[in-house]
Each structure stands twice: as C-alpha cells, then as structure tokens.
Amino acid sequence: MTAQAEIAVIGTGVVGLACALRLHQAGHAVVLVAPEDDETGASYGNAGVIADYAVMPVGTPDVLRDLPRLLFDRDSPLAIRHAALATLAPWLLRFARECLPGRARANAQAIAALLAPAAAMWRDLAAEIGARDQLKAHGSLYLYETDKQAVDLSRYRDLGVTVEGLTGPELGQMEPALRGHAGGAFFPNTITIHDPATLLRALRAAVADIPHIPARVDRLERGGQGITLSGPGLSLRAARVVLAAGAWSKTLAAQAGDRVPLDTERGYHLEYDMAETPLTRQTSPVARGWYFCPMQGRLRVAGTVELGGLTAPPAPHRWAVMERGARAILPGLPEPSRRWMGFRPSIPDSRPVIGPSRLGADVIHAYGHGHLGLTLAPVTAQMVVDMVAGRAPMTDPGPYRVDRF
Numbered sequence: 001m002t003a004q005a006e007i008a009v010i011g012t013g014v015v016g017l018a019c020a021l022r023l024h025q026a027g028h029a030v031v032l033v034a035p036e037d038d039e040t041g042a043s044y045g046n047a048g049v050i051a052d053y054a055v056m057p058v059g060t061p062d063v064l065r066d067l068p069r070l071l072f073d074r075d076s077p078l079a080i081r082h083a084a085l086a087t088l089a090p091w092l093l094r095f096a097r098e099c100l101p102g103r104a105r106a107n108a109q110a111i112a113a114l115l116a117p118a119a120a121m122w123r124d125l126a127a128e129i130g131a132r133d134q135l136k137a138h139g140s141l142y143l144y145e146t147d148k149q150a151v152d153l154s155r156y157r158d159l160g161v162t163v164e165g166l167t168g169p170e171l172g173q174m175e176p177a178l179r180g181h182a183g184g185a186f187f188p189n190t191i192t193i194h195d196p197a198t199l200l201r202a203l204r205a206a207v208a209d210i211p212h213i214p215a216r217v218d219r220l221e222r223g224g225q226g227i228t229l230s231g232p233g234l235s236l237r238a239a240r241v242v243l244a245a246g247a248w249s250k251t252l253a254a255q256a257g258d259r260v261p262l263d264t265e266r267g268y269h270l271e272y273d274m275a276e277t278p279l280t281r282q283t284s285p286v287a288r289g290w291y292f293c294p295m296q297g298r299l300r301v302a303g304t305v306e307l308g309g310l311t312a313p314p315a316p317h318r319w320a321v322m323e324r325g326a327r328a329i330l331p332g333l334p335e336p337s338r339r340w341m342g343f344r345p346s347i348p349d350s351r352p353v354i355g356p357s358r359l360g361a362d363v364i365h366a367y368g369h370g371h372l373g374l375t376l377a378p379v380t381a382q383m384v385v386d387m388v389a390g391r392a393p394m395t396d397p398g399p400y401r402v403d404r405f
Contacts, residue, residue, distance in 0.1 A: 002228070002235040003213075005031040007388070010217050010229070010252065011244035013043040014374050015366055017203045018125070018381035019242050020210050026385050032212040033229060033236065034245070042246065042373060043200055045269055045342040047291045047302040048193035049140060049282050050122050051375045052115055055159045057098065057107040057350030058305065058370065064099030075321050077289020081308030088307055091263045094348035107349045110399035111372070112159040114352070114379055117394070119191055121378035131202035133194065140190035140282040141166075141175065143329070144182045149287050153185055162189050177278040177330060184283075192282050195296040196374070217245070220255040220363070227362055242364050242384055247310060247343035249353075249367040257359040258402045262368055264310050265344040268318045269302035270326070273337040278330050288325045298337065301326045307346070314341035346370050354383050354400040361387065365402050 006029040009020045016034065024030045063070065063078070070078040071092075080088060098107060126132045144150050156163050164186045172179035174186065193199055215234035220227060220241065229236045243249050243256070250262040277294040284291045290303030301322050306315065319339050327333050347353065347368040357363035364387055366380050379395065386393040398404075 002237050005029065005236060005238040007031070007240045007242060008033050008227075008229060008236060008238035009242045009244060010034065011246060011367070012037050012204075012212070013041055013244070013246050014200060014203065014377040015246070015369065015380055016242075016244035017200070017207055018377040019244055019366055019384050021203070021207050022381040022385045023242070023388065024207065024210050026389065028388065030210050031236065031238070032207065032210055033215060033217055033234070035216055036214045037204065039197055039200070040340070040342065042267060042342040042344050044197050045267065045302070045340045046196060046374050047282065047293050048196045048295055048300065049291075049293070049375070050119050050135070050191035050193070051372060052119055052189050053140065053156060053161050053163065053187040054372055054375065055108050055112040055115060055156060055161055057104055057111060058346075059095050059099040059107070059348065059350065060104045061099060061101050064096060067096065067099070074317060077303070078305045079307070079318070081306065081312060081315070083312070084308045087309065088263060091261055091307075091348060094261050098349045103349070107351060108159060110351050112161075113395055113399070114376055115372070116160060118375050118379050119189065121382070122191065125378045126199070129202045129206040131199050134199045134202070136192045136194055138190075138192050138281045139186055139188040140192065141171070141187070141284070142185040143171070143178060143283050143285045144184050145285060145287060145329075147182045150183065151185060151286060161187065163187050175279055175281060175283065178283070190282065192293070193295070193374070198296070217252060220252045222256070222359070222362070240362050240364065240388065242366055244366040246367055246373065247345040249345060249365070253365060253402070256357045256363040258357050258365070259405065260353060260368070260402060261348055261405055262353075263307060263346050265346040265370065266306040266308050266314070267302065267342050267344050268304055268306070268314070268322060269300050269340045270319060270322055270336040271338045271340070272299045272301075272333055273297060274299060274334070278332070285325065285329060290322055290325070292326070292330070299333075310343055344370055344373070351400055352376065352380065353402050354380055355397050355402060356387060358403050364388070
C-alpha cells in the first residue's frame with residue numbers, strides 16, 4: 001500500500017533533520033525518509049565548526065591559476081581521481097568559469113549572506129534541543145607556516161567577518177604548540193562543536209515524534225495526486241517533498257525536472273585519541289587545506305577536497321598526506337586512532353541549492369552546501385519553512401535557486 005504524507009523530507013543528515021524539525025514546529029505533518037543513520041556521514045565526519053569565516057568559495061582566481069597543478073599533484077589539497085576525469089569534465093568546466101574574478105566575488109557575497117545569521121540561529125537551536133554545552137566560543141585560527149602564506153584579511157572584513165592578524169609571537173602565546181611559525185589570523189566569533197555526533201543525537205532526539213521511514217528513495221515521480229517516492233520497501237505519496245539528501249540528491253533532482261551540476265567532494269579525516277589536545281582552537285594551516293579540530297577526547301584532522309564520486313573506495317594516500325602534514329606541525333602526535341572518508345555535495349559555484357523546483361514548489365531543494373552543511377542547517381531550514389508558507393524567506397533566495405544553472 002502507498003502511505004500518505006503532507007511533507008516528506010528526504011535525508012536525515014543535519015540539514016534534513018533541521019528542516020523536519022522546523023516544519024513540524026510550524027504545524028506541518030512531516031515524514032522523514034532515509035536509511036537508518038549509522039553515524040558515518042558528512043554530518044558526523046566534518047570539522048565540527050559553525051564557520052563564520054568560510055565566506056570564500058572553493059573556486060577563486062588563485063585556484064584557477066593553479067588548477068592544473070592542483071588537480072594533478074597527488075599531495076594537493078584539491079585533487080581529482082584520474083579515473084573520474086572524463087565524468088567530471090563538465091563540472092570542472094563550470095568550476096573554472098566560477099573561478100573568474102567577477103563570479104568568485106558574487107559567490108563570496110552569496111555565501112556571506114547565508115552565513116551572517118548562522119551563529120545566532122545555532123545558539124537558538126542548540127538551546128532548544130538541550131545541546132547548548134556542545135557549542136564552544138573558542139574562535140578559530142589560520143596558521144601561516146611562512147610569511148608568504150599570509151592571507152589578505154581585508155577580503156574577509158569586506159564581507160562582514162571579524163578577524164585579527166597575528167604575529168608569530170602572538171600566535172605562539174595564543175597556542176603554545178604553534179610557537180615558531182610565521183603568524184596567522186584569529187577569527188574570534190567562530191563557534192566550534194565539542195562533539196558532532198553528540199550534537200546530531202540531540203537533534204535526532206528532537207525529531208523523535210516525527211515518523212521516520214528507514215528506506216532509500218530511488219524514484220521521485222509527480223502525479224495528479226502528489227509526488228510518489230519509491231524504493232526498496234517504500235511507496236509514499238506526499239503533497240510536498242523537501243530534497244535534503246546531500247551528495248545523493250542529483251538523481252532525484254533530475255527526476256523532479258531539475259538538472260543540477262552536483263558532484264561529490266570526498267572528505268577525509270584522521271583522529272588521535274588523547275585526554276588533552278595540544279591545541280585549544282580549531283586551526284587551519286592555510287597551505288595544507290585541512291583543519292586541526294580539538295574535540296571531546298580527541299584531535300581530529302579534517303579536510304581537503306578530492307573530486308571522485310560516490311562509489312570508489314577511499315584513497316589511502318590522502319590520509320598519508322594529512323598525517324605527514326599534521327606531524328610536521330605537531331611532531332608529538334601518536335599514531336592515528338581511526339580514519340574516515342565521507343561525501344560532501346559540491347556545486348561549482350560553492351552556493352547551496354535552496355528553493356523550489358523549476359516545475360513547481362511541490363519539490364523544494366535543500367542540498368549542495370559543500371563544506372558548510374553543518375553551519376547552514378538552521379538557516380536552510382528556516383528558508384524552507386518560509387517557502388512552504390509562501391512568504392519571502394529571511395535571506396533573498398535568488399542566488400541559491402535551482403534555475404540559476
């Protein structure tokens with residue numbers, strides 16, 4: 001038999017859960033549809049940060065200049081699986097265009113507009129779900145290992161980000177384990193997460209009253225009586241669908257009538273179990289493209305961008321590069337306690353896709369956040385609620401609509 005629902009939210013990562021919670025609170029009858037959560041996805045394996053500083057898109061003029069070297073250097077923070085090159089070619093051409101100065105500037109402005117309310121909205125959400133203690137107001141650091149790596153901080157300030165430049169001694173005073181480096185930048189308003197898994201469990205508990213169908217959605221079909229979702233053991237008809245399936249959203253978006261240039265960034269992390277971490281703040285060595293992330297009982301080293309799809313196994317070389325780099329900065333690190341690889345949904349312009357389908361608002365897109373899914377979950381959820389209610393969203397939705405492609 002085909003079950004019925006008012007709104008089906010596809011996806012139970014942080015964005016899907018936040019959307020379901022806010023829709024439920026707004027009085028809608030919501031059903032969550034996704035396989036059981038095994039706590040291995042990108043909502044758990046990320047850098048654990050509400051990233052107020054992350055206003056720059058992946059694609060910039062500097063990246064365009066270095067793109068050939070970046071893509072074919074195995075140690076690069078931006079890499080590509082060579083076997084996937086032919087499949088990725090259309091995405092890469094779009095990405096190259098988004099690296100042009102005018103496009104990169106517009107993309108940064110669009111990202112900054114979404115980020116502006118994120119910290120305040122996360123404080124409110126964390127308080128609601130009993131997870132306020134998971135938010136730590138420690139700020140975050142960029143680390144310059146040499147003077148040549150210094151970042152132009154005016155670009156961040158122009159986009160509303162609070163940031164302070166640090167000399168080498170100032171950096172060492174803030175984080176003694178980083179003494180001897182050239183300097184850095186301090187983002188005092190960054191919020192870090194004590195443990196992403198604990199935060200997500202609190203969010204899951206907050207939606208415990210919302211029905212959850214533990215099934216994979218393979219087909220999305222519009223019809224006269226609503227939208228039918230089907231898959232193994234699944235037949236569900238809904239008046240509306242919110243598509244929040246992260247890196248798995250592309251095929252379902254196409255079935256809804258929307259061709260989206262979505263591909264997959266394969267994110268990696270290492271974790272080092274330790275009672276006391278050598279750093280107190282999230283720290284990014286800017287030349288290496290990843291982050292040291294102090295978390296509950298461990299130090300996580302997370303990041304880099306590897307373009308390569310959803311099916312290939314992890315590339316051990318990526319972990320090896322991160323491990324060598326981590327020890328170059330923190331020589332006393334032990335052997336890693338565990339390794340992880342997961343999938344981020346990546347759009348060439350680094351903007352998420354938030355808004356109605358070209359064929360009607362019975363399908364609303366809410367995915368493609370790249371590195372900012374955790375950060376932008378409550379912002380996305382409120383925009384979705386506003387769209388369902390037929391009112392103007394809190395943030396101008398134009399830059400994130402699916403018909404921009």
